[in-house]
Amino acid sequence: MNSFWSILSLSIYTAIFSTLLILPFSIAAAWLLARKKFVGKSFLEATIQLPLILPPVVTGYFLLFVLGPKGTIGQYFNAIHIQIAFTWFATVLASAVVSLPLVVRTIRVAISSVDPRLEETARTLGASEWHIFRSITLPLAYQGVIAGSILAFARSLGEFGATIVFAGNIPNQSQTIPLAIFQYINQPGGIEKAQPLVIAAILFSYLSMFISEWALRKVDHVEH
Amino acid sequence: MLNIDIQKRRGNFTVRIQHVFSNSCVGIVGPSGSGKSTLLHIIAGLISPDEGSIQLQKKILFDSKTHITPQQRHIGYVRQEPLLFPHMSVLQNLLFAQKNTQNNSPLWSLSKVIEMFSLHSIQDRIPSSLSGGEKQKVALARAIIASPQLLLLDEPMASLDDSTADTFLEHLITIKAYIPMLYVSHNTQRIRYLCDNILYMNNGILVPSSEKKI
Numbered sequence: 001m002n003s004f005w006s007i008l009s010l011s012i013y014t015a016i017f018s019t020l021l022i023l024p025f026s027i028a029a030a031w032l033l034a035r036k037k038f039v040g041k042s043f044l045e046a047t048i049q050l051p052l053i054l055p056p057v058v059t060g061y062f063l064l065f066v067l068g069p070k071g072t073i074g075q076y077f078n079a080i081h082i083q084i085a086f087t088w089f090a091t092v093l094a095s096a097v098v099s100l101p102l103v104v105r106t107i108r109v110a111i112s113s114v115d116p117r118l119e120e121t122a123r124t125l126g127a128s129e130w131h132i133f134r135s136i137t138l139p140l141a142y143q144g145v146i147a148g149s150i151l152a153f154a155r156s157l158g159e160f161g162a163t164i165v166f167a168g169n170i171p172n173q174s175q176t177i178p179l180a181i182f183q184y185i186n187q188p189g190g191i192e193k194a195q196p197l198v199i200a201a202i203l204f205s206y207l208s209m210f211i212s213e214w215a216l217r218k219v220d221h222v223e224h
Numbered sequence: 225m226l227n228i229d230i231q232k233r234r235g236n237f238t239v240r241i242q243h244v245f246s247n248s249c250v251g252i253v254g255p256s257g258s259g260k261s262t263l264l265h266i267i268a269g270l271i272s273p274d275e276g277s278i279q280l281q282k283k284i285l286f287d288s289k290t291h292i293t294p295q296q297r298h299i300g301y302v303r304q305e306p307l308l309f310p311h312m313s314v315l316q317n318l319l320f321a322q323k324n325t326q327n328n329s330p331l332w333s334l335s336k337v338i339e340m341f342s343l344h345s346i347q348d349r350i351p352s353s354l355s356g357g358e359k360q361k362v363a364l365a366r367a368i369i370a371s372p373q374l375l376l377l378d379e380p381m382a383s384l385d386d387s388t389a390d391t392f393l394e395h396l397i398t399i400k401a402y403i404p405m406l407y408v409s410h411n412t413q414r415i416r417y418l419c420d421n422i423l424y425m426n427n428g429i430l431v432p433s434s435e436k437k438i
Contacts, residue, residue: 031270082395117307120270124301126324135320139311 003171003180004196011176014088014158015075018023018095019149022103024149030107031133035116056161067093071105090167091174095156102155103148106216110144111137120202136166157201177201225266226374226406230276230286232428234262239428249405250398251415254425260408263425264376268301269294269404280374291379300325300372301404304379306363308351314362315347321369331402341365341395357388364395368403375399377407381414393418 033045034040051059068085069076084090114137122132138145161177167174169183177197184190186199210223226245231238239259252260265271267278269285269292277287285292308317322334330336338344343363347431351359362379369376378394381389396405398416409415415422425433 017333066240117303117305118309120294120311121307122320123270123303124268124297124299125300125321126295126326128295128324131324136309184426216277
């Protein structure tokens with residue numbers, strides 16, 4: 001039972017940290033995609049959405065290729081004795097990358113639903129772009145930010161492919177709920193052992209989807 | 225004085241304006257899609273002309289080298305829809321304008337504007353709880369608090385009933401003495417009552433009219 005709680009808490013910590021990690025970038029990217037026209041917009045959009053379509057194992061492979069001990073960037077971290085791959089941070093990073101498209105997409109929809117004429121009005125009243133974003137756009141799109149964050153949290157809890165490739169399946173470090181279930185069901189008598197984790201995963205997924213849908217309904221009904 | 229000499233391609237026609245607006249209130253009438261709102265958007269700095277220049281008083285707002293942002297133009301803009309910030313109370317909407325303006329005028333202080341528009345009783349309410357007339361009154365008050373050098377009005381009374389529109393018109397007449405206005409409307413009756421000069425716009429071209437205030 002101890003391992004159940006340690007797996008559950010590791011999964012929740014990982015999901016919370018990965019959500020917090022991508023949230024600022026997701027909000028910025030969603031705002032850019034919803035409000036700005038610029039060269040390379042389609043490329044940025046495609047790049048952000050790519051992990052949604054790619055097999056998560058490929059995403060994990062890519063992360064390993066870039067941030068692994070011999071990776072294009074990872075080798076420099078390795079030279080100063082900082083290891084990213086096969087650590088808890090790698091688990092967070094893998095979850096963050098696969099969750100990113102869901103968060104950006106949800107927040108983008110919320111920002112697009114904010115009447116741009118409100119922002120124009122704020123401009124004619126002398127407000128800076130940052131102030132407009134902070135006091136008009138973001139408060140009116142906050143349900144989308146909540147919905148996106150919950151989706152990211154739920155996606156992180158369910159993340160398997162990218163994590164096992166980039167972070168491994170190390171107890172108390174990278175062994176989140178799906179990875180533990182995978183390990184248990186490959187052991188004799190593991191099906192029963194995996195059951196509490198399966199139930200926890202289902203409950204968390206239901207709860208997350210319920211809250212996310214509620215927040216998204218609020219976005220649809222936001223009054224302008 | 226507003227001096228405009230601009231060109232802007234919009235869909236299947238081009239807005240071409242070359243005019244000096246020197247009256248305290250200039251009315252612009254014309255059919256839908258004739259380019260009236262486009263002209264106001266260009267003056268407010270919300271869209272850029274393809275070429276030309278705009279000068280307000282002695283300040284160049286736009287030319288081949290200059291593009292002053294809407295934030296720095298000090299031009300108020302009230303549209304047919306009040307566009308109040310829905311998550312802010314009436315008072316917060318007004319404070320938003322007061323905090324962001326760079327030229328606070330004692331003439332249009334928060335307390336004076338609240339009194340002028342009789343907003344005391346509704347200042348803590350959110351926009352969704354206001355009537356159409358109240359919303360438009362707040363929108364005008366909010367634009368005035370920013371102490372604009374020019375006020376653009378795009379059909380602000382179009383969705384108001386006659387009695388509310390008349391009260392709104394009285395406010396505009398008071399404001400006109402201090403802030404020059406450019407007023408776009410279909411309602412020529414009210415525009416004649418308010419404005420010293422009326423221009424007609426069709427297919428993006430302004431045609432001066434000899435018609436004067438009644």
